[in-house]
Every structure is written in structure tokens, then in C-alpha cells.
Amino acid sequence: MCYHKQDKAAMAELSERYRAVMHDIGYQPTWYENGFDFKPSPLLTAEQPGEFQMMNWGFIPWWIKSVPEAIQVRLKTLNCISEEMWDKPAFRDSAREGRRCLIPCTGFYEWRWFNGGKVKYPYFVSVRNEPIFSLAGLWSSWTDKTTGEIRYTYTVLTTRANTLMEKIHNSKKRMPVIIPREYERDWLNPTLKPDDVNAFCEPAANDTLEAWTISKMITDRKVEDKDRPEICQKFEYPELTLLDS
Numbered sequence: 001m002c003y004h005k006q007d008k009a010a011m012a013e014l015s016e017r018y019r020a021v022m023h024d025i026g027y028q029p030t031w032y033e034n035g036f037d038f039k040p041s042p043l044l045t046a047e048q049p050g051e052f053q054m055m056n057w058g059f060i061p062w063w064i065k066s067v068p069e070a071i072q073v074r075l076k077t078l079n080c081i082s083e084e085m086w087d088k089p090a091f092r093d094s095a096r097e098g099r100r101c102l103i104p105c106t107g108f109y110e111w112r113w114f115n116g117g118k119v120k121y122p123y124f125v126s127v128r129n130e131p132i133f134s135l136a137g138l139w140s141s142w143t144d145k146t147t148g149e150i151r152y153t154y155t156v157l158t159t160r161a162n163t164l165m166e167k168i169h170n171s172k173k174r175m176p177v178i179i180p181r182e183y184e185r186d187w188l189n190p191t192l193k194p195d196d197v198n199a200f201c202e203p204a205a206n207d208t209l210e211a212w213t214i215s216k217m218i219t220d221r222k223v224e225d226k227d228r229p230e231i232c233q234k235f236e237y238p239e240l241t242l243l244d245s
Contacts, residue, residue: 002135002156002176003035003078004109004218006124006232007042009132014052014104017132018184020044022052032109032218032231033057035078043101043154045139046188055101059155060142061090067144070151080138080155082177082201086194091155094138098190100197101154103135107232108176109218110169114243121240122218123168124232125211127178127204134184136177136200162203168211178204213237 008029015022027042035057042052058074077090085095093099107126114120127133139154157177165175179187179200186192187200215235217223 002108002110002158002174005033005035005105005135005156006031006107006109007033007104008106009104013132014042018044018052018102018104020050020052025052025054027052027054030227031229032226034226036075038074041103041154043103043137043139044188045101046098046190049185049188053152055139055152055154057156058153059090059094059138059140060151060153061140062093062142064142065145067146070142070144074153077153077155079158079176081174082136082157082159082198085138085157091138094140095194095197098192099139100187100192101137101139102179102184102187103137103154103156105133105135106131108135109214109232110165110175111171112168113171117171121237122214122216123211124214125165125168125209128208128210130181133181134179134187136179136187157201159201159203162206162209164206164209164211165203175203177201178208180208213240 008031011022011027038056038058040054040056043055059077060070060074064070080091085091107124110123111120136157137154142151158174159177161173161175166173212234214232
């Protein structure tokens with residue numbers, strides 16, 4: 001699944017790339033984002049395709065009753081299996097109401113497992129020749145009944161892995177849904193039928209992605225500050241050659 005991503009693009013780069021307005025909404029570029037920190041990201045929605053909005057990762061359905069329940073549910077809603085979005089209670093209303101979004105991204109991180117997960121190697125994955133690309137998502141608005149505050153949240157849609165991601169994310173064999181640049185505005189079309197939406201949720205072609213192993217600094221508890229360029233630099237593991245043989 002996709003719980004770790006990167007968006008290091010500057011505000012001006014995002015505005016130019018998507019031809020969308022970004023006001024001073026608190027956006028901070030990041031080399032590494034852990035979904036379980038539930039941080040805000042700039043998104044484009046079907047309702048406002050020309051203006052970025054900040055929403056927190058970790059989807060909270062509108063019908064959640066309390067803050068403690070919201071805190072618990074977001075642990076399970078960083079991702080949405082696209083094949084289940086129309087029927088799963090947490091996501092079905094947003095899916096049926098066309099609350100789709102584009103999530104700007106400059107890369108994401110996944111782990112390759114060996115020996116039942118006792119040994120694992122981190123990878124950085126990006127789209128070849130696309131410094132900024134779009135993950136597909138759903139968004140929701142939830143009102144805290146104790147304060148009246150409206151919280152906007154999102155989830156990353158996932159699909160079955162392509163051949164490259166089957167090798168890398170070999171535990172669950174999933175990957176995020178990536179919307180090709182030429183179809184981004186189509187994804188935000190509010191009149192899409194379910195079959196049209198499902199057609200977007202296919203694995204990316206293998207030749208569109210590139211990936212490499214990175215340092216285990218990403219999981220080193222002694223390293224507190226992981227939001228820096230070194231996190232996604234190439235790092236070789238000679239033993240992987242033996243494991244692959």
C-alpha cells in the first residue's frame with residue numbers, strides 16, 4: 001500500500017504544473033512524508049479543479065460521531081482499495097458523489113520483503129520523465145460536533161501492482177493509482193460514471209516508472225529528521241544480488 005510519499009515541489013512549481021492557483025495555505029515541500037503523521041497536502045478536487053486546497057491524509061467519513069472515533073478510523077483509511085470504493089462504508093459516499101482528487105507527488109516509498117518481512121529493503125519510486133505526477137484519491141469533509149470545525153481529509157486509491165511493483169512491494173502486491181498527465185482533468189470530471197472511474201484505476205505501465213533502493217535511514221529510529229534529500233538517494237545492497245539469484 002502507499003503510506004509514505006514525497007512532494008518536494010515548490011509552490012510555484014505546483015501552480016505552473018497544474019495551472020492552478022495556490023494561495024498561502026500553509027504548504028511546505030517535503031522529501032519524506034509518513035502517512036501516519038496525518039499531515040496536510042495540497043490537492044485539486046473535482047469541485048475546485050483550478051485552486052489547491054489543503055487536506056489531511058487519513059480519510060474521516062462524514063458520519064463519524066466523535067473525535068476519538070475519527071482518530072481511530074484514520075489509521076485505517078490512509079489508502080482505499082479502488083476495487084472496493086463503491087461499497088466500503090468509509091468511502092462509498094465520496095466515490096458515489098464524485099469527490100475525487102489529484103494528489104501531487106514527486107515520488108513514493110515502498111519496501112521489498114524477504115524471510116517473511118524479517119529482512120526488508122526500502123525503495124524510492126517515481127514516474128520517469130515526470131518530476132511531478134498525480135496520485136488518485138478521494139476526499140471527505142467531517143464536522144467536529146463539539147467545536148463546529150470542518151476537517152477536510154483524503155485517501156490514496158490503490159490498485160493491483162504492475163510487474164515492477166510486484167517485485168518491490170512483494171508483500172501485498174499493490175501500488176497507488178497514478179493518473180497520467182493527459183487524463184488529469186478527465187479524472188476530475190464530476191460527471192464520470194462508475195465504469196469510467198474504474199477504468200482509471202489500472203496499474204501504471206512498467207516503463208513509466210523508475211525505482212531504486214535507498215538507505216535504511218528511512219526506518220532508523222535514531223534518525224529523527226528524515227525530511228531531507230538523502231532519504232531518497234540511491235543506496236546499493238550487494239546482498240540483494242544473491243537474494244535475487
